[in-house]
Amino acid sequence: MNKISYQYKALAVAALATLLGAGACTKNFEDYNTDPTGLTEDQLKPDFNFIGGFYPQIQSAIYYNYNNTVWEYQLQQNLIGDVYSGYMMSPNPFQGNVNNFTYALVDGWNGFPFSLAYNRVMAPIFEVKRRGAQTVAPDFWGVALILKVEAMHRVTDIYGPIPYSQYGQGGTTVGYDDQESIYKRFFKELDTAVTNLKTYMTEKPGATPFAKFDMIYGGDYRQWVKFANSLRLRLAMRIVEADPVTAKAEGEKALADEGGLLELNTDNVMVSGYGIKHPLYTITNKDGWSDISMNASMESYLVGYDDPRTGKFFDPASDYPGQYKGIRIGSNVTAKPGYSGFSTLAYKNTKTFADATPLQLMTAAEVFFLRAEAALRNWSNPGGTAQELYEKGISTSLSQWGVADRATEYINDATSTPADYTDPKNAGNNSPALSSITIRWDDAASFDVKLERIITQKWIAIFPEGQEAWSEFRRTGYPKLFPVVNNLSNGEISTSVQIRRINFPQAEYTANQAEVQKAIQLLGGPDNGGTRLWWDKP
Template structure:
């Protein structure tokens, strides 16, 4: 049995958990033996102010977009060298492992296991403990928030790997079985049902009361905002499965959009961002101290091509090429530092968008407007407007979020001529590539359904920056925006260069500790599937 530690805040107590809870070991039979608070503080002593369950939430909230205890390296592996790169947002100016790494599709297990292990050890384990302590009965509003955070964290995990252990988590035994992704999504929707119903009932019965406020790193204890977050999360997941489960997607999407259920995010005050408890933004450290982040060539092509006023809010100018924005194409054979460190980096110096104190972004209202535009495109009820109206609302909300020129947005949404530009690498012409798309910005009601979707997703992709995991997922689902393929593909034929990477293989630790079940999980990926990065997930249809 492997022991895992997490922190209980206010007061601080370190508790050793038997995680079985998974990650590095699936065994749970000795859970109670290890689940002991060795500080001498009993649950009864902590109950009067709800510390006995609330104290676990800071770890849960700061481990989704991981920087718990400000361990920046974990974030780099969980998010930055995976979703941030595959989304077309960022690219490290660092030749990690001699360019035999994720950027060239030579997938590094020691990197890619992080998203799996961190989620189970730092989110699922403390949520299990909150459940074990009876939160569902004694503090149902706390449990409702735990369920929302659970879905937010674990949908990222299933959208990376596919089948995951979910329904069996914490059930004991020496192994943990995997659920197929469709079943995981079904449980997500049911858990959001419980959360929204519970919080709406609580708010009606206890207006203005929030015992969760001192543990809340997102909304300061505002349960109505948590309801909007849950509904918005439901809408995100509903739209995701629209291609493979049309009726279920419509049902869940319309439920999310029904104002009687508490509404969805609409203004930037509603954005789900994590801050407080000394949490620092890991992107800032990785850019400033480690010089391990730069603009991706796809970002350059689209944002420069569109003359996007948000560009200086997102990135600094390239110091090696003054007055320009310059990205690095994925799969480039990057030379040793400091050769490519003169390319554009996330905006830490000029507009200082990213600081150590910048909150970690989970979801924004701009994203929700674009989801509503797609819902309207699908003919769902309660979308709140036409696809074109909602599309433009998404752009305007994003401009407001980033404090971009409020006058410039009018010209931007009316721009029917600007297009993505060709990519030219001044260091190595081998990396050059023609623009991947000629899609413009202005909404065109006469456009084809595919062109309408490309506009929606391209602008949504711009607006969701820097949340690369979600952007990569939406690229896989829709094929938009059209991103540059890798220059060098070292996957030994398991990943198609043009189709691009579709998922991450299961961690090697699962093969050593949970072998029989992970082998069954591979079969859940589809007939004849193998555990590699070229296999499509359930919702990822060819397009």
């Protein structure tokens, strides 16, 4: 693992790609101390190149594929959140099946969400701050804060306590913050971001100085405000069991803000441009790595519901023509091509996953489901009843995936339930369905049944963003996911409760040991995958 440096070096080369009109981000700019163009920081100030050049890296390093280094995304998310969410499972028996999928956590994999976030997101944001963005370009700083919260909430939701408030104070050691403090800081940073952007739009209506650096919204600050409000709503709901007072206050603030929320699929937070490629295309396709396939839990829900998005998400199994077959987490996967003929992500038939597919961070469908839960919890201003918002979430997702014509039929299906799972290669992996939840809304149902219905459809709708799906599963217990077949955690992780977090990186024990020991105290339990995070209540 790379040592994390908590003090970022001053760089000018970040603006190079923008200045030269390059089609891809400059390689390894965090490793350089000088700009090979010979331009000074002052010479880069016109058109905000001196700070704007950092943003392509920041945006493309959240759902990590900066420089199209697919293997880093694979370790950051694909072999962690994408699998623990119930979305995917690998047909590759990495390390003889003694790996994350059997809860024998691999430190060489699990430090990447940490190191990539600090080196590729926090470091350039710190440099943007050092160059004076807070005062010379507060609108740019507002965008940086939104990206910072989006990136770092994913990191704290993997590990728990992380270095945050003291980041940038120098050296290779820094103190960790408890997760409650981090979340409260997130909300304050979103306050600043929204205020900065609204102020700029009032003072300079129609101006788009950020456009050439923006891989998401083309410089439209109205859209960034919607993203910030939607992100606030997501984070408010995340902490609803741990701090219901703050959750309700922050959620209602998001719902009431005149800047609005993500509501249309054109509002979706999708990262593209600068030559970035979607890592899942390489990881899943048989001409590439053939390292990721459908998870058995996805098969159970999609097949059981005859979900019209199934063929948009996955290709049928080549070993079982016309069928969709997933692999159960923790299976003793045999060497390729053993399970490689099970369903892959859709790259051949519908070609959903291709090099040019944008990277999805948040969708309008997710926000409708958040609003449905807000209505269920009697928060103010959700914009409709729980049923109306739930159904809008489904129809928005079906529209996103090009199957809107099935919306009425699907929403009114009161009989389909998740399917039993059968592994045609190993009957020992078979399992009956764990849930009998149907699709059609039932207003007479209990709170828990309504919540399961909302979260189950939300889980389907936010595919393939496995990190967020895993967090929501841990928060709510829904959808009900098949547990690991083989648990090699030596009792540290419960098979039935399932994995709750990832250990602190070994590199931190080496370089920042005293602070890691304090972080374990903040965590409130041993540094293993069975310890719950602050917001993760039984």
